[in-house]
Amino acid sequence: MHVFRGTPHPLLKRPSAIAIGNFDGVHTGHRALLESVVQAANDRGLVPSVVTFEPHPKELVGSARVERLSTLRDKVEAILDAGIQRIYLLPFNKRMASLSAQDFVRDVLVEGIDTCWVTVGEDFRFGSDRAGNVALLEAMGRELRFETVVAPTLFHTNARVSSSRIREALEEGDLYEASLMLGRRYSMTGRVIHGAELGRTIGVPTLNMAPIPPGSRAEPALKGVYAVTIDGLGHATQKGVASIGVKPTVTNERRWLLETHVFDWQGDAYGRIVRVNFVEKLRDEKKFSGLEELKAAIAEDARRARLVLGCAPSPEAGVDSGML
Template sequence: MKKVFRGLPSPEERLDCAVAIGNFDGVHRGHQALLHEVVEAAHARLLCPAVLTFEPHPREFFNPEDAPRRISSLHDKVEAIEACGIQRVYILRFNEHLASLSPCDFVKEILVDGLHARWVTVGENFRFGDKRAGDIKLLEQLGKEFHFEVHPMPMLYHTHAPISSSRIRHALAEGDIPTANYMLGRPYMISGRVLHGKQLGRTLGFPTINQRILPPHSKAKPAIEGVYAVKAHGIGPRPIEGVACVGRRPTVDDHGEYLLETHLFNFHGDLYDQDVKVEFFSKIRDEKKFGSLEELRAAIADDQLKAKQILGLRI
């Protein structure tokens, strides 16, 4: 039975586990290979396959203004991790206490006492503990002391460079969806619950479904921004084509939060509080601030035509 823990499990809930440690933003092909190793090792040793990850991203904690852009929401990350066969996902709040643990204390307090780790896998560049003082060599030494195996996982490569969350962020920033999709091993999607919006799209003649893509009050930024041709999943028996904007709506709000706003073609209905997945196909343009709502309306109409052409729909 799959289970997600916000923090360490209680003593009665602890199970001897094989665990992968990391941030896993995007859960790309390299992450998936690591997770499949965990599942195989767990089954061979009669352990529970588990993941230990962190929220927020450690770099977001130390330097929020220069944090890496998020490829996936926490919800989407957990869903992708579980799809690899992981039974337990432990989400640790990355805070001052966790950041200040020495490598030895991290291993003893978190891995040994907290998780009952018996088999541990990490990426080949893994660092841990206060000031990133711990490396794989130290982890292997501590594994011998505390009786758990350590298996570093080599990186996977694409076009002579490692597949990484950083490369995927770069591809998304460039609007290169095909490259991002290849490294992810699946189509790039964002999911979320449909919110009650300000009805501006309806006023402009282009009603939208609005979804929050980052935690409330987060200083993080999404890996993708701009206007895209998309398809929405989870509404009916087949995906529904549309045009979407990821951004902060600068024309109508100078200090808005990041939202995903999607206008669906040939759809009329109420989707409030439903979970919808939006799949991105091709970038149309960057988000921009228009001088008037009339200019915004004209731009959206043009975006709609371009999205229909990209998606092969009749205009």
């Protein structure tokens, strides 16, 4: 399995079956598409591959709010888990945005990757100003000798499964509905980083992760406070409470952070890769009057999360205890 930043060196090109898309969330519709790529590749002796973009094109084109379901790590892992052998992460910059649809097909798909078979969704658009569509891709396939297949749409409750619908479910706090379309519980995976360590000063140390890359104008699709489980801190799955937001009580800096307090656990987690699984929403993020009000709210969040997760009550009254 290989992940390429851009197209490969000519000596590394292989005849490929590819799917093209953003694959934000890698939901059940995406996975059906990926399964068709693997099957087509196996039938034709090709390499099952994916072409995707980083950052999301909407971060560069347009001014609308951009919400991301997946960290790049989660997206790559989910695509590879589906049986894809190569991922081409195309840098979506001004040069890529200005590339015509025809040049994208010739220079990237055919010359850059050696595409022999390609599948896309029926509403797929590509190239400068989104001028390219399925009809153009099919026509160029006939000219340049690659096969184009339009993937069937997958439905859930009489509506198309899409990243947009999952974002809407998360915004409404409906993690169950989101999980049905994702085919799994919603989670985020990342490396534990150093934070401001404010949690230590109020007795609630946290694991800190960056859900959005530095410098990105995107936002995480999930926001608020949640009961969670945590994998990656040893063999056992841990339980805790997590907040994902911008910490409005303690800073005016708009920096997205996922902060997870792990119940009844001690250890050094810095540098580890952990996965936070979101079980139930407790509340929206809120700006409090000061640290004492924040501390009381965290204690209540921890109490409620323990009830949701079936944990024993905190060994201390007040703020939940624990140390990193």
